[in-house]
Amino acid sequence: xxxxxxxxxxxxxxxxxxxxxxxxxxxxxxxxxxxxxxxxxxxxxxxxxxxxxxxxxxxxxxxxxxxxxxxxxxxxxxxxxxxxxxxxxxxxxxxxxxxxxxxxxxxxxxxxxxxxxxxxxxxxxxxxxxxxxxxxxxxxxxxxxxxxxxxxxxxxxxxxxxxxxxxxxxxxxxxxxxxxxxxxxxxxxxxxxxxxxxxxxxxxxxxxxxxxxxxxxxxxxxxxxxxxxxxxxxxxxxxxxxxxxxxxxxxxxxxxxxxxxxxxxxxxxxxxxxxxxxxxxxxxxxxxxxxxxxxxxxxxxxxxxxxxxxxxxxxxxxxxxxxxxxxxxxxxxxxxxxxxxxxxxxxxxxxxxxxxxxxxxxxxxxxxxxxxxxxxxxxxxxxxxxxxxxxxxxxxxxxxxxxxxxxxxxxxxxxxxxxxxxxxxxxxxxxxxxxxxxxxxxxxxxxxxxxxxxxxxxxxxxxxxxxxxxxxxxxxxxxxxxxxxxxxxxxxxxxxxxxxxxxxxxxxxxxxxxxxxxxxxxxxxxxxxxxxxxxxxxxxxxxxxxxxxxxxxxxxxxxxxxxxxxxxxxxxxxxxxxxxxxxxxxx
Numbered sequence: 001x002x003x004x005x006x007x008x009x010x011x012x013x014x015x016x017x018x019x020x021x022x023x024x025x026x027x028x029x030x031x032x033x034x035x036x037x038x039x040x041x042x043x044x045x046x047x048x049x050x051x052x053x054x055x056x057x058x059x060x061x062x063x064x065x066x067x068x069x070x071x072x073x074x075x076x077x078x079x080x081x082x083x084x085x086x087x088x089x090x091x092x093x094x095x096x097x098x099x100x101x102x103x104x105x106x107x108x109x110x111x112x113x114x115x116x117x118x119x120x121x122x123x124x125x126x127x128x129x130x131x132x133x134x135x136x137x138x139x140x141x142x143x144x145x146x147x148x149x150x151x152x153x154x155x156x157x158x159x160x161x162x163x164x165x166x167x168x169x170x171x172x173x174x175x176x177x178x179x180x181x182x183x184x185x186x187x188x189x190x191x192x193x194x195x196x197x198x199x200x201x202x203x204x205x206x207x208x209x210x211x212x213x214x215x216x217x218x219x220x221x222x223x224x225x226x227x228x229x230x231x232x233x234x235x236x237x238x239x240x241x242x243x244x245x246x247x248x249x250x251x252x253x254x255x256x257x258x259x260x261x262x263x264x265x266x267x268x269x270x271x272x273x274x275x276x277x278x279x280x281x282x283x284x285x286x287x288x289x290x291x292x293x294x295x296x297x298x299x300x301x302x303x304x305x306x307x308x309x310x311x312x313x314x315x316x317x318x319x320x321x322x323x324x325x326x327x328x329x330x331x332x333x334x335x336x337x338x339x340x341x342x343x344x345x346x347x348x349x350x351x352x353x354x355x356x357x358x359x360x361x362x363x364x365x366x367x368x369x370x371x372x373x374x375x376x377x378x379x380x381x382x383x384x385x386x387x388x389x390x391x392x393x394x395x396x397x398x399x400x401x402x403x404x405x406x407x408x409x410x411x412x413x414x415x416x417x418x419x420x421x422x423x424x425x426x427x428x429x430x431x432x433x434x435x436x437x438x439x440x441x442x443x444x445x446x447x448x449x450x451x452x453x454x455x456x457x458x459x460x461x462x463x464x465x466x467x468x469x470x471x472x473x474x475x476x477x478x479x480x481x482x483x484x485x486x487x488x489x490x491x492x493x494x495x496x497x498x499x500x501x502x503x504x505x506x507x508x509x510x511x512x513x514x515x516x517x518x519x520x521x522x523x524x525x526x527x528x529x530x531x532x533x534x535x536x537x538x539x540x541x542x543x544x545x546x547x548x549x550x551x552x553x554x555x556x557x558x559x560x561x562x563x564x565x566x567x568x569x570x571x572x573x574x575x576x577x578x579x580x581x582x583x584x585x586x587x
Contacts, residue, residue, distance in 0.1 A: 023108065024166035024236055025060035026159040030250040030263050031140075033504050033540070034062060034095065037088050040444065040500075043435035045403040046072050046085045048339040049278060051292050052408070053393045054332060055250040058241065061276050063096050080441035081403070084500065091503025094545060098584050109162035110586045114170075117578035118154040121146060125570035126179075127556075128532070131264060131481040132214045132466075132474070132488065133190055134521070134560050135514050135532045137570055139485040140257065143266040143478050145223040149177035155229065162587075164236035168247075170229040181218025186563055189523035190215045193462060194472050196305045213302030213479030230267060239277045245269060249296065251332055251346055252410035253395040254431050256448045256494040256512075257484035259412035260346045260391040261330060265480035268328070270298025278336070289337035297329040297364070302478040303353065303471060326353035326386070326471050329368065340402060343394040345418060350471050351386025358382070371417065379470060387468035389475070390418045406433040412483070414464055427452040427465050429484060442500045449493035450486040453517050462488040462520040489520035492532075501541070504548075508538040521562055528562040536572075550576040 028034050035055060041047045046069050051057075057065075069089050076082045098112060126148055127137035138146055144153060155172030182190070191197045196212065211217065232245025246267045252258030278290030285291070303325035327350070334344030351367040352359045363382075370385035378384060395408035409430040411419035419426035431448035452465040466475040466488045475483050486492055492514035499507045512534050518527035536554030543549065556570040 023060070024161040024164050024234065025058040026114075026161075026166050026168040026234075027056040027058055027241075027247060028062065029157070029170070029230065030056050030248040034092065036255070037092060037503060038062065038065065039433070040435060041066075041069065041085060041088050043397065043403070043406045043433055044081055044085050045397075046076075046089075049290070049336065050342075051278070051334050051336065052253040052342060052395050053251060053344045053410075054292055054294060054334050056248050058276050059096055062092070064277065066092060066096075081436065084436070084441055087500075087503040089503070095504075095580075098582055108586075109160065110584045111158070111160035112584040113156065113158040113581045115157045115578050115580050117156070117576060119152065119574060119576040121151040121153070122573045123148050123151070123570060125556075125568060126564060127570050127572070128558060128560070130214075130216055131485050132476055132479070133193070133462075134516070134530050134563060135487060135490075135558065136264075136480075136485060137534075137556055137572060139512075140262060140264050142229060142263050143480040145174055145176040145225075147177045147179040147220065151176040157230070166234045167232075168234075168245075169231045171231075172227050172229050174223060174225050174227055176223040178222045179218065179220040181216050181220040182563065183218065187215050187217040189521075189562055192523055193521070194305075194467075195469075196472050212304055212473070214473045214476055216479070227266075239275065239279075241272070241274045241276045243272045243274070247272070249330075251294075251330070251344075251391070252393050252429070253342070253408040254410050254429050254448055255433075255446055255496065256431075257410075257429060257450065257486065259410050259427065259429060259484045260332070260348055260389070262483060262485075264485045265476065265482035266301070266478040268298045268300060268477055268482075270296050272296045287337065288335040291333055291335040293331075293333040295329070295331050297327065299327050299359075300325045300350070300477050302476065303473045305472050326350050326356075327359050327364075329364070332391075340397040341394070342396075344392070346391035346393075346412075348389040348391070348475075349386045350468060350475070351384070353471065356380075356382070356470060357384050357386070384470060387414070387471055387474070389414055390416055390421075392419045404435055406435070407431075408433070412465070414467075425454050425456055425464075427454065427484075427486075429486075444498050444500070446496045446498075447493070448495075449491075450484060451491040452484070452486055453489045453491055453520075460519050461522065462517075465489065486514060487516070489517045491515050491517075505541050506538075508540075509536070510538065511535045521560075523562065528560070530558065530560040530562075532556065532558040546580045546582055548576075548578045548580070550574070550578070 038050060042050045047065060050065055073086055128135045152175045153172055157170035159166060159168040228246060230247050232243045232247045234241050234243035246269045248263055249261040250258050251260040274294045275292045278292055280290050330348050332344055332346040334342060336342045349367050351357060352363055357363050367386045389412055391412040393410040395406060398405045398407055411426045411428045413419045413422050413426040416422040416425055429448055429450040434445040437443040466481055468474050475481055494512045496508055496510045514532040516530040518529035521528040521530055534554050534556035536552055538552040540550045552574045554572045557567055559567050
């Protein structure tokens with residue numbers, strides 16, 4: 001065993017030395033700067049074989065993607081765009097060198113502390129933290145706790161490999177202030193919207209105020225806890241990563257969110273099979289091009305409103321309360337028929353739960369192969385296949401502007417096979433990415449809009465997208481939506497302008513809008529609705545390559561009359577310092 005500084009090999013050489021299918025390699029967390037960097041390389045035309053709609057990627061897979069970038073840079077004409085691509089390439093090379101340098105032996109292994117970090121977050125005003133109803137002040141943040149005042153998140157990540165095996169862990173200490181939470185009246189309204197009120201045995205009165213993850217009813221105590229953010233063991237099997245544990249997912253091409261799966265909520269513990277490298281099938285791949293696929297299954301957390309047998313025998317809008325939570329399985333396949341086009345199909349099914357459908361191999365297979373809508377008498381029985389959601393996404397470098405504009409879209413629909421099969425029932429997030437502004441090669445721009453309020457009657461009251469009549473806490477884990485933060489029956493959008501200081505440093509201005517339909521936030525015949533707007537700035541700077549300082553400031557204005565009167569103003573300040581150690585232990 002020895003301690004060694006990694007050789008500064010070009011990514012093209014390191015990828016050739018240790019191919020992605022030969023040794024274990026950890027996934028890159030979805031909040032890592034590597035993803036926007038690779039996307040910019042792709043949009044500038046210096047890399048082609050990237051699956052934008054299936055993340056995370058392993059470190060070895062990224063090196064494989066970069067294998068021919070060096071040659072393209074040498075052949076490219078000198079100019080500002082080539083300089084931008086070189087900066088990105090050099091930053092990625094520096095990041096990947098510790099893991100992929102050295103000889104590639106069958107039982108080679110190494111371990112490394114990947115990062116040590118601390119985040120200080122200061123919030124003034126009363127923030128929103130309810131992606132299932134009114135919205136969230138902080139999004140895509142792993143469901144971390146936050147309230148008015150100072151919060152802190154300090155953690156470490158690291159991994160060890162041995163031949164084809166990998167262990168990865170990321171743990172964090174989290175501290176947040178106490179808060180009042182929703183009043184009894186607001187909690188009653190949310191329970192009425194979700195139909196999670198129930199009648200206790202021997203009573204005729206509805207009971208609304210049962211503690212539940214999806215309704216942050218007060219008082220909320222001070223949070224002081226340790227959390228496992230990610231922890232999994234994996235093995236490379238014929239260019240598949242087979243893993244068990246808690247890990248990131250991001251199953252869409254957009255920057256702001258992913259309808260199928262994102263990091264807006266705490267990760268689930270699950271079993272996953274992921275084809276980490278493109279598969280070429282003779283004849284078929286002539287039409288579809290290379291493709292990747294993924295399967296994930298695991299239990300959800302925070303679902304305590306599940307119909308039991310008593311409710312199944314007497315279905316009504318009033319639910320009964322039983323402990324236990326449903327499970328979820330996710331399947332996706334993405335194709336790349338040309339260098340400029342990628343498209344994918346995804347399916348998410350939430351099924352089972354104590355008092356409803358037992359979690360067995362039989363119920364899983366019934367759920368997995370179900371393609372038709374169940375009859376009402378089946379929906380609340382032990383034969384219920386579950387809540388089915390189908391997604392479709394694509395990304396396309398536009399003709400005549402291949403190095404300028406990338407068009408993409410992500411969509412999802414409830415109880416239909418795919419959004420392209422039922423577009424009027426679907427929710428969509430289209431976007432446009434401008435890799436550089438004319439005359440300003442360091443400046444890029446991105447715009448996305450999103451909506452979950454299709455023009456159909458079943459969307460009324462938030463009872464369609466991300467909602468399910470049996471599992472009424474729907475598309476959530478630990479209280480937060482694990483898909484798109486836009487939520488249920490909402491419309492909105494995001495925009496980013498980024499000035500790149502180097503391959504992994506930037507200054508960014510961003511804006512966000514979210515507006516809930518009035519017929520969603522409605523109680524006792526009164527329609528309320530909500531509106532949220534924010535604008536922020538972020539600065540990311542490196543100190544001696546391996547220490548990153550990430551600071552941001554956001555001003556938010558929201559109106560949620562069912563919760564607080566008048567317009568509310570919330571400011572959020574984040575300062576994160578991260579150290580990326582370079583040394584590794586080889587054995």
